[in-house]
Amino acid sequence: MQQLLSRLLLLGCLYPGLLSASDFAYITNQGEHTVSVVNLKDRQVVSTLKVGQAPVGVAVDSLNHKAYISNVEGRSISVINTLQQRVEQTFNLPIAPVGIALSKSGDRLFAADWYHDALVVLDATNGHTLAQVQVGKAPGGLQLSRDGTTLYVANRDSNDISVIDTRSYQEIHRVAVGQHPFGLNLSPDGRQLYVVNVYSNSVSVMDTRNDKVVDSIAVGDHPYCVTADSDGRRLFVTNTGEDSVSVIDLATKKEIQKLRVPGTPEGVAYDAEHRQVLVASWMDNVLVVIDSSSLKLLPSVTVGSQPRAFGNFIGSIH
Amino acid sequence: MNLRCTFGLLSLFIQPSVFACGPTPQKVVETIEIHAPVNAVVEVLTHPELMPRWHPMVEKVATTPALSLSEGAFPEQRRELMLRNGQTLHERLRQPGKPTVVEDSLMAGGNFPMSQYRGVLEVRPSDKGDVVTLVWSARFNNQANLLDAPAGQDNATAIAAVTAFYLKGLQGLKHYLETSPDQYSYHTPQTKEN
Numbered sequence: 001m002q003q004l005l006s007r008l009l010l011l012g013c014l015y016p017g018l019l020s021a022s023d024f025a026y027i028t029n030q031g032e033h034t035v036s037v038v039n040l041k042d043r044q045v046v047s048t049l050k051v052g053q054a055p056v057g058v059a060v061d062s063l064n065h066k067a068y069i070s071n072v073e074g075r076s077i078s079v080i081n082t083l084q085q086r087v088e089q090t091f092n093l094p095i096a097p098v099g100i101a102l103s104k105s106g107d108r109l110f111a112a113d114w115y116h117d118a119l120v121v122l123d124a125t126n127g128h129t130l131a132q133v134q135v136g137k138a139p140g141g142l143q144l145s146r147d148g149t150t151l152y153v154a155n156r157d158s159n160d161i162s163v164i165d166t167r168s169y170q171e172i173h174r175v176a177v178g179q180h181p182f183g184l185n186l187s188p189d190g191r192q193l194y195v196v197n198v199y200s201n202s203v204s205v206m207d208t209r210n211d212k213v214v215d216s217i218a219v220g221d222h223p224y225c226v227t228a229d230s231d232g233r234r235l236f237v238t239n240t241g242e243d244s245v246s247v248i249d250l251a252t253k254k255e256i257q258k259l260r261v262p263g264t265p266e267g268v269a270y271d272a273e274h275r276q277v278l279v280a281s282w283m284d285n286v287l288v289v290i291d292s293s294s295l296k297l298l299p300s301v302t303v304g305s306q307p308r309a310f311g312n313f314i315g316s317i318h
Numbered sequence: 319m320n321l322r323c324t325f326g327l328l329s330l331f332i333q334p335s336v337f338a339c340g341p342t343p344q345k346v347v348e349t350i351e352i353h354a355p356v357n358a359v360v361e362v363l364t365h366p367e368l369m370p371r372w373h374p375m376v377e378k379v380a381t382t383p384a385l386s387l388s389e390g391a392f393p394e395q396r397r398e399l400m401l402r403n404g405q406t407l408h409e410r411l412r413q414p415g416k417p418t419v420v421e422d423s424l425m426a427g428g429n430f431p432m433s434q435y436r437g438v439l440e441v442r443p444s445d446k447g448d449v450v451t452l453v454w455s456a457r458f459n460n461q462a463n464l465l466d467a468p469a470g471q472d473n474a475t476a477i478a479a480v481t482a483f484y485l486k487g488l489q490g491l492k493h494y495l496e497t498s499p500d501q502y503s504y505h506t507p508q509t510k511e512n
Contacts, residue, residue, distance in 0.1 A: 030342060054342045072342055073465065096465050115465065241424075241436065242415050260415065263438070264457055283345065283455055306345055 024082065025269070025314045026067045027280055027287055028055035029304025035069055035078075036303035037085050038287055040271050040278075040314065043301050047085045051078035057099050058267075058313040061106040061124075068109055068124070070097035077109065077127060091127025095120055099141045099311055103166060104148030110166075112139035112153060119153055119162070121169060131169040135162035141183045141225075142311070145208060146190030154181040154195060161195060163211055173211045177204040183225030183268075183310070187250075188232045196223045196237060203237060203248070217253050219246040224265070225310065229292055230272035236290070238265035238279055245279060245288075247295060257295055261288045267309030280309035342465070343434065344473055346480045347455040350488040354495040355448045359441050362495065363420045366397050366411070372494035373487045377402045396426065405430050405479075409437075418442055425458070430483075432476040434459040452491070454484045 024046070025038040035055060037047040052071025059068045060082070067080040075096050079089035097111040097120070108130065109122040119139060121131040136155025139162070143152045150172075153162040161181060163173040178197025181204070185194045195204040196219075203226055205215035222241025228234070228250070235248035239258075245265060247257040263283025270277055276298065279288040285307060286300035352359060362368055369376045378400040395411040408427035414420065418440050425435035435458035442451040458480060462471035469475070 031345065056342075244415065263455065282343070283347075283457065306343075 023273075024085075025271075025278055025287065025309070026058050026060060026069070026080065026082075027267075027303045027307045027309045027313065028058055028069055029285075029306060030054050030056060030282075030308050031305030033071075033074075034304045035067075035080065036287075036307070038301055038303065040274055040276075043289055043299070045301060045303060048304060049078075049080060049085065049087055051087060052076040052090065056308050056310050057097065057112075058309060058311045059100045059102045059109065060312055060314060061102050064106045066106070066124075068100055068102070070100045070111060072096045072098055072114070077111070077122070089127070091122065093120070093122075093127070093129075099139070099154070101142035101144050101151065101311065104144065108166075110142055110144075110151055112142055114138050114140065117155075119151070119164060133162075133164055133169050133171060135164070135171060136160050136174060140310075141181070141196075143184035143186055143193065146186065150208070152184055152193055154184050156180050156182055156198070159197075161193070161206065175206060175211050175213065177206070177213060178202050178216065183223075183238075185226045185228055185235075187228050188230055194226045194228065194235060196226045198222055198224065201239075203235065205253070215253050217248055217255070219248070219255060220244050220258060225268045227268045227270045227277065229270050229277075234292075236268055236270065236277045236279075238268045240264050240266060240282075243281075243283075245277070245290065259290065259295060259297065261290075261297070262286050262300065266307070267311070267313055269309070269312070269314045271314055278309075278314065280307040280313075282306050282308060342473075343457050343459055344432075344477055344480075345455070345457055346477060346484060347453065348481065348484040348488055349451060349453050350492055351449060351451050352492045352495055353449050356441060356443045356450050359450050359452070359491075359495060360420055362491070363439065363441070366395075369399070372491045374490045375401050375403070375483060375486050397423070398428070401430075414438075416440070431461045431471060431479050432458040433461055433463050435480075452488055454488060456480050456484065 027036040035049045036045045039046050051069050052074025054073035055069045055071050057070035065082045069078040077091040078087050081088045095113040098114045099112040101110045109124040111120045119133045119135050135153045136158035138157035139153045140156050141154035151164040161175045162171050177195045178200030180198035181195045182198050183196040193206040203217045204213050207214045219237045220239030220242050223237050224240045226237045237246040245259045246255045249256045262281040265279045265281050267280040275292045277290040287303050288300050289298040366381050369379045380398040382396040397409045399407040406428035407430040409423040410426045412422045414422045421439035423437045437456045440453045460467045460473045460476045
């Protein structure tokens with residue numbers, strides 16, 4: 001394992017473009033305050049990094065070779081150098097960050113402040129607060145628009161989405177969705193925002209051109225997170241309350257299959273390069289791997305305790 | 319930085335929303351090996367009214383029949399546990415999604431010191447004859463549903479309470495099944511008579 005890691009790091013140092021962040025998944029392990037770095041090609045953990053207390057959110061910056069980790073109980077952000085796979089900075093904050101996302105150029109980091117109903121904008125180089133925007137109650141999931149000008153915030157306890165202008169830091173709209181929205185994701189063309197409603201057992205589909213909800217798709221019990229595949233054909237939704245992943249056909253907006261997975265699946269991401277769906281299963285401490293063509297489960301990867309992987313944990317995926 | 323941002327930064331230090339629920343769920347997993355036929359174990363566990371006989375912390379159990387589908391994603395039963403220490407735990411019992419799971423419950427009320435609870439009890443048969451492994455796993459938040467919860471409603475209190483409930487329950491079940499097999503065989507009187 002050490003030899004493999006050394007070779008990967010050497011390759012990364014010599015040819016930074018060869019090993020981009022999308023070759024790895026960064027899995028936050030809430031129960032042991034670490035991040036498991038998973039090589040997506042070999043599906044092996046190549047490193048386990050100590051971060052702050054109870055890590056939850058992830059935002060990978062493929063451009064600048066960094067991964068940001070939100071430590072909700074530690075009230076901090078850990079910054080990982082993804083070329084060297086080491087924590088190089090820690091930003092201590094006066095808030096408990098949950099969901100995080102990066103601006104398009106990677107110069108600013110957005111953090112959802114669950115306990116103060118706010119979105120905090122940080123300088124990604126030093127963690128200094130640049131601005132703060134009041135949003136709805138208990139903000140969790142964040143999603144940047146494809147052009148980088150808009151940030152969507154899932155407000156879990158006010159059942160709506162805050163639409164934020166990332167240049168003026170103003171809330172433009174607040175859009176009602178289902179009950180307890182949490183995880184967010186965009187279609188590959190950026191025209192649709194998918195909102196997971198934890199208590200409604202549904203996914204709201206919002207047209208990002210006019211910020212209107214145009215559909216609602218029934219999924220499993222207590223869903224948390226969602227990802228679209230790179231073709232925009234399917235959605236994958238983790239159902240924490242019944243240990244399954246709903247596979248949604250986007251043409252018909254119907255669930256076409258429900259995959260039984262290890263306990264309490266939370267974060268989910270689509271790995272376009274290897275055509276696989278990655279799911280962090282909190283109860284069983286594994287990263288579940290689903291072949292996106294056959295929809296069969298491949299061997300899982302054992303990671304740290306209570307993995308969550310909330311957000312964009314494998315970097316640029318489309 | 320504009321005025322809105324200045325006020326916003328100040329508001330970072332005010333009292334957090336009391337409506338928000340805690341973002342860090344807690345976990346307890348307890349396991350025990352029981353020397354008993356798998357059917358006998360399942361038989362006992364699928365009769366909630368038997369719980370006071372094997373769980374030393376449970377004084378009384380009240381159950382209600384299956385509810386309509388409109389009340390949730392699954393056909394469900396409700397179970398109210400009254401514990402000897404005065405605590406209560408009201409649960410919705412859901413249809414298990416896996417064949418080996420005998421109980422999948424959600425907290426629906428009561429003063430047991432936790433919130434947002436889901437418990438899953440799994441019976442795993444072995445290839446060693448009448449030996450089964452029980453795995454009882456829980457996910458829950460502290461009772462206050464807050465990051466900085468007051469003493470008595472915090473993570474440590476919730477974890478200790480669930481751990482004690484699971485450990486004593488599994489040990490009690492093991493003792494009940496391994497030492498007094500006649501106590502549960504009455505559940506299959508027709509089989510005996512036939």
